Amino acid sequence: MLRPLTSLRSLFRPAGILCGRHGAPTSLELRNSFTTSVVANLKQLPPRPKHPPESEIEESYLKGSGPGGQKINKTNSAVQLKHIPTGLVIKSQATRSRTQNRKIARDLLALKLDELANGAQSRVAIVSDTKRKRAASKAKKSRRKYRKLAGAEGEVEGEEGEEGELEGGVGEGREQQHVEGSVGAEEGVTQRENGEGGKKEEGR
Amino acid sequence: MPRLPPSLFWKARREISPLAASLLPACRDLQSTANELRWIKEHVQDTKSPIPAKIRVWRLVEKRAKGIPLQYVLGTQPFGDLEIKCRPGVLIPRPETETYTLHLATLLTQSHPPPPSLSILDLCTGTGCIPLLLLHSLQTTLPQTTPITIHGVDISPTAIALARKNHTHNPPPSPSPHHTLTFTQHDIFSPTLLSTLYPPNQNQKLPQIDLLTSNPPYISPHDFTHHTARAVRNHEPRLALVPSPTQLADGSNSRYACRPEDVFYAHLLEIAKAVRPRRVLMEVGGWEQAVRVVGMVFLGGEGGKDRGGGGGVGGYEVEVWRDEPAAAAASSGATGDGVERVEVAGREVVVRGVGRGRAVYLRLRED
Numbered sequence: 001m002l003r004p005l006t007s008l009r010s011l012f013r014p015a016g017i018l019c020g021r022h023g024a025p026t027s028l029e030l031r032n033s034f035t036t037s038v039v040a041n042l043k044q045l046p047p048r049p050k051h052p053p054e055s056e057i058e059e060s061y062l063k064g065s066g067p068g069g070q071k072i073n074k075t076n077s078a079v080q081l082k083h084i085p086t087g088l089v090i091k092s093q094a095t096r097s098r099t100q101n102r103k104i105a106r107d108l109l110a111l112k113l114d115e116l117a118n119g120a121q122s123r124v125a126i127v128s129d130t131k132r133k134r135a136a137s138k139a140k141k142s143r144r145k146y147r148k149l150a151g152a153e154g155e156v157e158g159e160e161g162e163e164g165e166l167e168g169g170v171g172e173g174r175e176q177q178h179v180e181g182s183v184g185a186e187e188g189v190t191q192r193e194n195g196e197g198g199k200k201e202e203g204r
Numbered sequence: 205m206p207r208l209p210p211s212l213f214w215k216a217r218r219e220i221s222p223l224a225a226s227l228l229p230a231c232r233d234l235q236s237t238a239n240e241l242r243w244i245k246e247h248v249q250d251t252k253s254p255i256p257a258k259i260r261v262w263r264l265v266e267k268r269a270k271g272i273p274l275q276y277v278l279g280t281q282p283f284g285d286l287e288i289k290c291r292p293g294v295l296i297p298r299p300e301t302e303t304y305t306l307h308l309a310t311l312l313t314q315s316h317p318p319p320p321s322l323s324i325l326d327l328c329t330g331t332g333c334i335p336l337l338l339l340h341s342l343q344t345t346l347p348q349t350t351p352i353t354i355h356g357v358d359i360s361p362t363a364i365a366l367a368r369k370n371h372t373h374n375p376p377p378s379p380s381p382h383h384t385l386t387f388t389q390h391d392i393f394s395p396t397l398l399s400t401l402y403p404p405n406q407n408q409k410l411p412q413i414d415l416l417t418s419n420p421p422y423i424s425p426h427d428f429t430h431h432t433a434r435a436v437r438n439h440e441p442r443l444a445l446v447p448s449p450t451q452l453a454d455g456s457n458s459r460y461a462c463r464p465e466d467v468f469y470a471h472l473l474e475i476a477k478a479v480r481p482r483r484v485l486m487e488v489g490g491w492e493q494a495v496r497v498v499g500m501v502f503l504g505g506e507g508g509k510d511r512g513g514g515g516g517v518g519g520y521e522v523e524v525w526r527d528e529p530a531a532a533a534a535s536s537g538a539t540g541d542g543v544e545r546v547e548v549a550g551r552e553v554v555v556r557g558v559g560r561g562r563a564v565y566l567r568l569r570e571d
Contacts, residue, residue, distance in 0.1 A: 059531075061299070061303075061527075061528065066433075067431065067489065067490055067560065068298075068300055068490075068527060068559075068560055068562070069298060069300055069422075069487065069488075069489050069490070069560075069562065070295070070298065070419075070421075070422065070423060070432075070436070070444075070445050070489065071423060071427065071431060071432045071433060071436065071489065072432075072433040072436065073273050073275075073296055073298070073433060073435055073436050073440070074236070074433075075236065075239070075240065075243075075274050075275075076236075076299060077282075077299065093235075093239055095243075095282070096243055096274075096281070096282050097282030098282070098299055098302065098303075099282065099284050099285055099302075099306075100282065
């Protein structure tokens with residue numbers, strides 16, 4: 001999640017310097033001034049939550065049936081964690097590396113626990129909130145643009161109200177919904193994994 | 205191998221991708237099919253080639269669908285924090301090996317007092333995964349100035365060449381002149397093994413070896429044909445899986461009165477008797493084999509007075525490690541103090557962790 005944003009930031013910084021040298025404000029610089037708010041939000045993001053202590057975790061590797069060892073060669077790198085105090089179960093088989101999966105599973109567990117403890121103030125909630133606001137602002141801009149185009153053709157209609165409604169709608173009511181979907185969105189790969197893992201567990 | 209229902213193929217097509225249906229016979233279930241297809245696609249994305257990505261994915265899937273292990277198809281297998289190169293002709297590192305090697309590294313670094321120096325010998329090294337991971341873990345946890353000397357030995361020149369490649373493929377995080385890792389091609393049944401590895405000096409004494417590790421071939425010919433996965437049987441080297449009497453220097457295994465699959469353990473214990481390493485770890489193929497190997501250690505009788513007598517190795521504490529040696533013992537087998545014990549040849553042996561019997565661990569008693 002952070003990666004595309006930081007790359008965006010680094011993209012804009014040299015552009016800003018370039019514009020400064022030229023003296024005249026360009027469209028790039030203008031865009032830069034819009035993005036500052038996003039960059040400021042980024043800085044305020046809470047840090048990634050720390051892993052819970054190992055004593056609270058029950059870890060198991062999911063192994064296939066059979067003798068194991070040299071006799072079979074299954075790429076079974078899946079790791080399952082159970083957080084004993086809360087009973088949360090996290091499974092990761094994102095990579096071929098068991099060592100890597102253990103780290104990913106612990107990251108996910110820490111995020112889930114943070115979400116449980118802090119609710120709307122958790123990292124997951126804030127990250128998804130920032131994302132949603134950005135998407136809303138993008139949609140608003142696009143709507144404004146097409147309305148302007150439509151207006152140029154002389155079909156001006158009173159759509160102001162709709163826009164206002166949408167802006168107002170960006171509030172408390174939707175929070176929960178977005179938090180749900182956003183745990184996995186943190187890491188592209190693990191999201192897929194989580195979905196599949198979840199399905200499997202329900203089946204059992 | 206049970207027949208897969210056609211509905212499963214349709215499901216793979218519909219829910220994953222048409223490519224998944226062709227992977228299904230090799231992977232056997234939807235979950236691992238989805239995983240392997242994703243890993244193949246990721247591998248293609250991460251490596252550069254003039255050939256279009258789609259064609260490369262298709263080619264790799266075709267290879268995997270033939271039953272070739274994924275590690276040979278992609279050319280690598282993650283092992284701890286390392287990436288081990290895998291080539292046909294050399295055994296692919298297994299996750300169980302990774303688990304006990306990491307546990308072993310923790311034991312070495314947590315020992316009190318910290319070791320002033322470490323000398324490690326790995327026999328039947330294959331890809332070199334055990335010594336490479338040990339070196340990597342020890343380098344990152346022990347002080348830089350602690351001398352670490354590691355020897356890896358294998359009979360196969362292909363394996364030794366690959367192990368050397370893996371050594372350069374996984375460079376140390378911070379190179380140190382105190383750490384050496386060498387791979388030597390040698391038959392461990394040859395009487396010249398020790399004099400080749402440790403050239404005799406003036407006082408004619410072998411250096412103290414801190415750890416002897418080995419993942420030798422341990423499958424019996426019967427188990428190889430009946431209880432070994434098809435992908436392993438058809439694509440991995442038999443040399444690394446089934447002990448064969450022709451590997452012995454004198455052309456027979458009559459030297460050791462044991463089952464054919466245990467020949468290497470008999471010889472490893474003989475080597476252990478000669479060099480008296482502080483710790484020995486040998487991978488085994490299951491609980492029954494672990495018990496047999498422990499029995500071979502005890503054969504000589506009690507304590508330190510039996511050195512060299514009757515084939516047993518005296519003076520060692522013996523443990524059996526399960527698949528996950530670091531995990532707390534299952535409550536069913538554990539006694540009052542939470543430690544699982546079994547009796548072998550009239551002596552108690554500590555069993556660590558959960559899972560199947562995976563390794564026999566010996567520790568020299570400090571006198």
